[in-house]
Structure formats: C-alpha cells, structure tokens
Amino acid sequence: MTDPRRSSASPLARGLTATARRALRQGPPPSRPRPVTETLHGQTITDPFRWLEGDETGNPTPAVRAWTRAQNAHTRAVLDGLPGRAWWEGRLRRLMGLGAVSLPVVRGDRLFYTRRRGDQNQAVLCIREGLRGRERVLYDPNALDPSGLLALAYLVPSPDGDIVAFGTYTAGDEKVVLRFLDVASGAVAGETLCGKVSGVFWLPDGSGLLYSRLADVDNPYSRQIRFHRMGDDPAADPVVFEQLREGPLATTWGPYGILSRDGRWLTLGYYTGTRSNDLWLVDFAAWRKTGRLERREIITGSDSVTTGMVSHGRLLLQTTHEAPRGRIVTAPLATPGLAHWREVVPEHPRAVLEHFEVSHRHLVTVSVQDAVTRLGRHSLDGKALGEIPLPGPGSAEISLDEESDDAFVCFTSFGEPGTIERVRLTDLVRTPWERIRAPFDPARFETTQHRAVSRDGTPIPFFLLRRRGLKPDGGRPAIVYGYGGFNHSLTPAFDPTVIPWLERGGVYLIANLRGGGEYGDTWHLAGMGAHKENTFDDCAATAGWLIAEGWSHPGRMAVSGRSNGGLLAGAMLTRRPDLFRAAIVGVPLLDMLRYQRFLMARYWVPEYGSAEDPEQFAVLRRYSPYHQVLPRYPYPAVFLFSGEHDTRVHPCHARKMAALLQTVTGSPHAERPVLSWIDQDAGHGMGKPLHLRIRDQVDMRLFAAWQLGLPPGRPRVARRERRRS
Secondary structure, eight states, rough: OOOGGGTTTTTGGGTOOOOHHHHHHSSSSSOOOOOOEEEEEEEEEEEETGGOSSSSTTTOOOOHHHHHHHHHHHHHHTTSSSHHHHHHHHHHHOOOTTOOOOOOOETTTEEEEEEEEOOSOEEEEEESTTOOOOEEEEOOHHHHHHTOEEEEEEEOOOTTSSSSEEEEEEOOOOOOOOEEETTTOBBSSSBBOOOOOOOEEOOOTSSSSEEEESSTOOOOOEEEEEEEEEEEGGGGGGGEEEEESSSSGGSSSSSEEETTTSOOOOEEEEEEEETTTEEEEHHHHHHHHHHOOOOOEEESSOOEEEEEETTTEEEEEETTTTTTHHHHHHHHOOOOOOGGGGEOOOOOOOEEEEEEEEOOEEEEEEETTTTTEEEEEETTTEEEEEEEOOOOEEEEEOOTTTOOOOEEEEEEETTTTEEEEEEEEETTEEEEEEEEOSSGGGEEEEEEEEEOTTSOOOOOEEEEETTTTOOOOOOOOEEEEEEOTTTTTOOOOOOOOGGHHHHHHHHEEEEEBBTTTTTTTHHTTTTTTGEEEEEEEHHHHHHHHHHHHHHGGGGGEEEETTHOOOOOHHHHHHOOOOSEEEEESSSSSTTTTTGGGGGTTGGGGHHHTTTTTHHHHHHHHOGGGGGOTTTTOOEEEEEEEEEETSSSSSSHHHHHHHHHEEEEEOOOOOTSSSEEEEETTSSSTTTTTHHHHHHHHHHHHHHHHHHHHHSSSSOOOOOHHHOOO
C-alpha cells in the first residue's frame, strides 16, 4: 500500500540550491553510537548516545562540540537552500518588525514601559511624564550590545518613580542581574545584584527592596529571599528565607515572597509541586527590627495552590483549595489560617481564575473561559460589578495601582497585534494609549473554535485558523500546535509568523490539551503524571478531526511544539508517526528516563514523575520519545532545535534524539531528513534578538512548507492590503 505521506513529496527537490541538494543527497554527518546499558527496575535500558549529554556536569565535551558544529553546518546547508526562503524572510521581517510595547507601570504621573521599534533587536526601557508626555529612553540594550544578545528581563520603579530597578541577561541564559537607574539623570549607578534575581518589591520610602536570587547561580535549587538596603554591599544582604537543602522539597521551585505596598506584610510561599504550595504571613516590619522570622500559617500541606497579598490592610488570597477553577478569599491578619477564611469572589461555574489585581476601590479578576480571557470587575468586598468589555475573543492583561482607579488594559488576538487603553474603573471610560497596527487586513482571515473527541471520550477544544472562505479539500497543508502542561493556557494571541502560512492557503490548529490550565486544576491534573498520555491522545484527536472533516491528510500535516510542547511533538512523532509528514520539535524534553538529572529539571518531577520511582518509571518508559524510536521505521521529517545556553531544558535531549533518528530511521534523508540545530547564541528562547528570531521562524515555517507542499510562490494580496504596506 502506498504511504499517503508521499503524495506531495515528489517535487521536494524542485527549487533547491545545489548546496542543499548535495547535503540532502550525502545525508547528515555520522553519529557514532557508544552504547551504555543499565538495568532500571528490572528492565534493561540501552542508551546509544549518552556521550552527547556531555561531561559529568552536563557541559559539552570537545566531541560534543564537534558533533554540534557538523550538524549545524549540515542543517544550514539544507534550510538556507530551500525554495522560497527570500520571500519568507522578507515577509516575516516585515511582520515581526511591527514592534511591541508593554503595559505601563504607573508611579504618580510617570509611566514606565518597554518598547521595541521596527528592526530593533531588543526592547528598550522608556518613560513618559503623563499619559501623553514625550517619550524618553532610559536604557537601550541595543546601543550597549550591537550583537543584540543583551536583553531586558523586567523593570520595577521605586514608589516615588525616581529609581528603576531593572534586570538584564545575555545570550538567553536567564541569569538575570539587577541594576538601578536614576530617572532624572538616566545614569545606571550604584550596586549590582547578581544570581538570577527576580521577585523585586520596594519599601514604600525606596530605601530598600525585597528580592529573590540563587545563592549559587549554577544551582537552580538554591533559591533565597533576601533584603537589600540601598547603598549596602549586596554580599551582606540578610537572608529572609531560603530553599530547603534536604528532603523532597529541596528540588521544587522553592520559596517566593510578595511584599505589601506599605512594606509591612510579607506573604511567604513555598512550592511543594507544580500544582501545590505552602503559604504563610510574616510581619516584615517586625523582621526588619528583630531579625526573627515569625510565620503565621495561612495554608500548608494542601494539594492546591494559594497565593495572595495584603492590600488596603487586609489579606486577599487566590486559591484552588476546594475550588479547582479558583476563588478569592480573605482572612484576618492575626489569624490567617484556613479556619478563618471568608469568601470574597466565589468559584465561577465555567471560568478559571488566572489572577487578580487591586486598585483604589476595585478588585479585577483575570479569568479564562473556553480558552478566552475575561476581565471581571468587583468592589473590594467582592460585589460583582460586571465585566470590562474586550473587543472580542482574545487575550488580555491589566495593570493596576492601589492608589488609583485607572487601569491599563492590553488586548491581543489572532488578528490583533495589540491595543493598550487606559480604562477608568469607576465608569469604564476608555482612552486609547497605544496600538500596533498590522500591515495586513485581519478580515482576510477567520478563526473558529471546535472540539475533537479524545480516546477516552473527553471533548478537546481547539482553534482553527485559516484564510477567510477557505474550504476543506482533503489536502490543505496543516500545522497542529500544542503545549498541554504546567497549568498553562493557550489563549488567542497574535503570532505574526502564522500569517504567511495562512496567506498561502495553509491551516493552523492550536489545541487546548489536558495538562494545560484552560479548564482549571482538574484539567491540569488530567494531563500530568500518570495521566500524561491523555495529552498525547488529545493531540492525536485534533489531528484526526482535521482528517475526518476533510481539511487535510497525513501527507500534509505537521506537529509542532516547544519545551513541554517539544515533548508533545516528540511523543506524537514516535507514538503516531502515521498522522504526520513532519515534526518540529523545539527546546524539547525527550529522554524522560534521565531528564531529572539536568539543570532545573527536578522542579518538574511533580509534573511528570521520575524514573527513580518504579511506578513512575513504568509510565515514563511507555511514552519517553527517545526510548520509543524503532529501527527502520519510515518516520516523518524532523526539525529539532535547542539552545546551548538553555538553563531550563538541556540541549542533550535534542542532540541525542537527532543522532538516534538519523541513525535508525527508515525514511530517505533526501525526502524526510532529520535536521538538528543547536543555537550557540541562545537559551530556551527568551531574550533572543529580532534578527535571530526571524531566522528561526523562517527555518520552522519554511521546513514545514517544504515538507507539506505549501506553494512557494507569492500569494495574492488584496489591493487594500497593498495600500496598508
């Protein structure tokens, strides 16, 4: 029987450069197996490419570096020689060069925000005096690093707006250092706080701040909460609380703290898993006087997540305790324990509470209902005052200040790059502040929401994007994208890289899989640990829907995902290779029997389990993509990519999987290659400069277009859109 995936493969060589044809004909550089065999829980496991993990600390050896150079050169020869690359580069450069602006942080009359204009590699830190004041640049990483590898992580202005604490990192390593900028002079001066700094909260008089850092930047399990007084030596900053050094809680995400606006109260949390934490209330003013940390228990030992803060003199908490979709409660400061909780905003029957914000007289909830953002407005005592209207189905963020009833709301959707408005919460009067205008007509595209039925009968929602009026013909090039983990929700947001795919007649499916947060804690739980395979069944169901409804067929479909979504794409590649012609597997977890040994991966043991446990080993062994590869099976074409500076997911996963697939696949390399790209100037993806992001997106989209037969010619563009351009 003819493999249906070959139906669109015959013209694959057409339009390739001579270099690309030669690289495909010669095949990838050889990867020499060096098998390591061990016995785990009575099963013999052979790992042919363990040497690609690097040395005993995970750093690349000379042999690994040589392998990476050869693989990268081969991949560049192929991808740079694919037909249509110049068009994709030009189109994506224009779309990704739209620029971006962040929600402003307000301090008095001053508005602090970041902006990236046009072809700038990185966003810059800006200020305006007043809503319509003249924009002034405070810090421009592009001017300091022409390579574009220096990136802003966050900004936290002091309460009076005279100083900005801001974080930066380089080459995607996320090892953030904190610096201080004087707003009046624009000078960066004073001390520098190092150690992957986050969680910054100022004292009300600006004399000091609370922050989180790693005691050892190379040890992700060394988190500390510290206090810094301005002008002091950071090395002498006292430790408020730190990560446990022994036991099962020594390798979780660890501690975090939220300081009240008046500097009096600290809500101190400790993650016990990816869906649970302990929480206490601390009189921070008393700690500053005595140095004794006296914790008042809010909730401990519960299989739930509770976060909160003290605002307007009372403790407000968001919790999934006895409310899997989330609710808001309050408790007395003197006795904040569970027995004294009083409900403020009850659990919604359908919407999932993401977080809440507090203004002078209002409480605003940010929720997700059917994978779409909703903003709820309440009085401080919880009385519902209706929703803050949004332009349509999409994603929204809100920025509030406890001393004002003005809010800033950012809205984005599949067709809307981003609008920011100031909204007066008392009467919902809106004032436009910023809008990014797209160089295309959003009306040319349409998005519909559907449901596919998973293996166990569970309806799985997803969004289907395509050009308006496009009809199913049984063979549309289609990309299935998903994540499905860590309680993360995929809501409609603008992705400029999808637009050329739709313009050319492709369809794009975004799946809301179990393991995500779209339907609350229950939805998350149904796709983690022993239930992780539900996530993969859900993805297969959405791909099956495309086939059943006549949109596409396996010869013209690709699966795509990154990080936890890279695990998804790898699992679909090995579990359901019959469904896809190609797989795009980004910064992935793939060796699930050893993943917990690298970098911060023990954080994720509560999410996935560990092969060190015999019951969890059985589950992981059943789906671990690296261990499911079969010799001589005709696998889809694969593009694996990772970053050498990734501090989250080790690049060894991508290396080992590429070497194994290249060695054993039964597919001809000239038609279904396995390509590996380990970026030497990047990490997990954060902070990557624009020019490298454009290159990466061209690589991914062009690889899929080549394999799925998306026409390489210039698509028809409406006359009014040409005028926009």
